[in-house]
Amino acid sequence: MLGKMRSLAHLAVFGTIFHAFLGRAEAxxxxxxxxxxxxxxxLPSPAPGFVLPxxxxxxxxxxxxxxxxxxxxxxxxxxxLQDVEEVWGLASxxxxxxxxxxxxxxxxxxxETRRAFGWHDGLLNISAIQVRGRxxxxxxxxxxxxxxxxxxxxxxxxxxxxxxxxxxxxxxxIRVGTIDLDTEFLVSQNASLFLNASFGWPLSTxxxxxxxxxxxxxxxxxxxxxxxxxxxxVLMLAITDDNPTKGPFYSQLSPTRMDPSGTSFSTSxxxxxxxxxxxxxxxxQSLSGKDAPAxxxxxxxxxxxxxxxxxxxxxxxxxxxxxSPDSSGIPSYHHGNWLGYIVLDQTxxxxxxxxxxxxxxxxxxxxxxxTRNRFTNEVEAGLTFQGFVPSRPxxxxxxGWGTSFYGHRARDNVKDTIRLADSSARLLVPExxxxxxxxxxxxxxxxxxxxxxxxxxxxxxxxxKGQAAASEGAVLxxxxxxxx
Numbered sequence: 001m002l003g004k005m006r007s008l009a010h011l012a013v014f015g016t017i018f019h020a021f022l023g024r025a026e027a028x029x030x031x032x033x034x035x036x037x038x039x040x041x042x043l044p045s046p047a048p049g050f051v052l053p054x055x056x057x058x059x060x061x062x063x064x065x066x067x068x069x070x071x072x073x074x075x076x077x078x079x080x081l082q083d084v085e086e087v088w089g090l091a092s093x094x095x096x097x098x099x100x101x102x103x104x105x106x107x108x109x110x111x112e113t114r115r116a117f118g119w120h121d122g123l124l125n126i127s128a129i130q131v132r133g134r135x136x137x138x139x140x141x142x143x144x145x146x147x148x149x150x151x152x153x154x155x156x157x158x159x160x161x162x163x164x165x166x167x168x169x170x171x172x173x174i175r176v177g178t179i180d181l182d183t184e185f186l187v188s189q190n191a192s193l194f195l196n197a198s199f200g201w202p203l204s205t206x207x208x209x210x211x212x213x214x215x216x217x218x219x220x221x222x223x224x225x226x227x228x229x230x231x232x233x234v235l236m237l238a239i240t241d242d243n244p245t246k247g248p249f250y251s252q253l254s255p256t257r258m259d260p261s262g263t264s265f266s267t268s269x270x271x272x273x274x275x276x277x278x279x280x281x282x283x284x285q286s287l288s289g290k291d292a293p294a295x296x297x298x299x300x301x302x303x304x305x306x307x308x309x310x311x312x313x314x315x316x317x318x319x320x321x322x323x324s325p326d327s328s329g330i331p332s333y334h335h336g337n338w339l340g341y342i343v344l345d346q347t348x349x350x351x352x353x354x355x356x357x358x359x360x361x362x363x364x365x366x367x368x369x370x371t372r373n374r375f376t377n378e379v380e381a382g383l384t385f386q387g388f389v390p391s392r393p394x395x396x397x398x399x400g401w402g403t404s405f406y407g408h409r410a411r412d413n414v415k416d417t418i419r420l421a422d423s424s425a426r427l428l429v430p431e432x433x434x435x436x437x438x439x440x441x442x443x444x445x446x447x448x449x450x451x452x453x454x455x456x457x458x459x460x461x462x463x464x465k466g467q468a469a470a471s472e473g474a475v476l477x478x479x480x481x482x483x484x
Contacts, residue, residue: 076115102133121166157262243269270308
């Protein structure tokens, strides 16, 4: 009996620490303002409690806005405005060293139906974004992975429009509308610190799905179901249209130009099924015994299946090589596509007393079909260190690494090109990148984040003879995020 009481006490302490340490853990289903940011800010932790948290106006530049926020809050309305400004510079390598700028402004309006008109556990969410600036990855570096999640093309658009309803004491949460999936699925809590876009929605989905799939800055018509059958387990399923812009798989137009306003509400493509299981764990019990300080973690496994048509990377519609001079130039198309993934977020060490310090890690790996996709495997991993900067207990420093691997048919297509058409074509190789970043909370509503990234095999191609320096790239950047 005593052992059982100790186990229950340990579980309670672990839950409390997990909520307090990772922050806002009860808000997984709540559309916080951070839900519309692709990277650079911590996302809400996945958690079984789907409850809208109290609004903290101390974390917003305008505070209570002269009483307006309090007045709106009594009517169940929340309004948030967030602005991001970034400057980047290619210091060496790539195509054209020099600076660029990008930025984003996001507005989110949430209606809590219980306060508005007495309907319990309902949320109506509307958000819009304005993205501006130029692409360092496209114009100067030439990399496959954008150095920033905000490198998404200029656009002013509707982002999300959905209604969410809780059932059974909010253990079941269902959203219906036009939904962005990459703040809940496939995401690593610890990787959200980093600015490189691959640490958010990975290259293996942004390149292998139509218009990159329903991910920032796009959303798709569908539904998302989130269920907590037992305390440490969360199950999620999304069913959406697979093509948020209605565009073809290959297009001369960027996705943001194919649907410039975000109001196409496409239902004409295939259907995308995305499922994920999340498990809370306490590594301390396994490593040091049941009485050790909790080391919380979230382990995830998931996968997607898309019923649409996908082009073969090597063969044309007549069964010949796409690289052949006699090819039709039209790829053979396959029905259906799939991808599987795992995500591990884990606290490795933390202080129990005194100033809060912690070391966290993350690993994410994906696997996909080699007959339908250019990229079949991808890995990201990293470490974050909180509280290690002297006199700055809230600063977080991180180091992350990522790489993507081409599928066998994509590699063979280049070999066909060298053999049949162009002997100067370069072989495909993985593009590797490493990122060092330092997030500095200047105020509760303002963070500044200096950043350094280094790339090898820029563009995923072997370097030309005598041009090894151009196949690498060193990038410096600065992110400033303000919540109004």
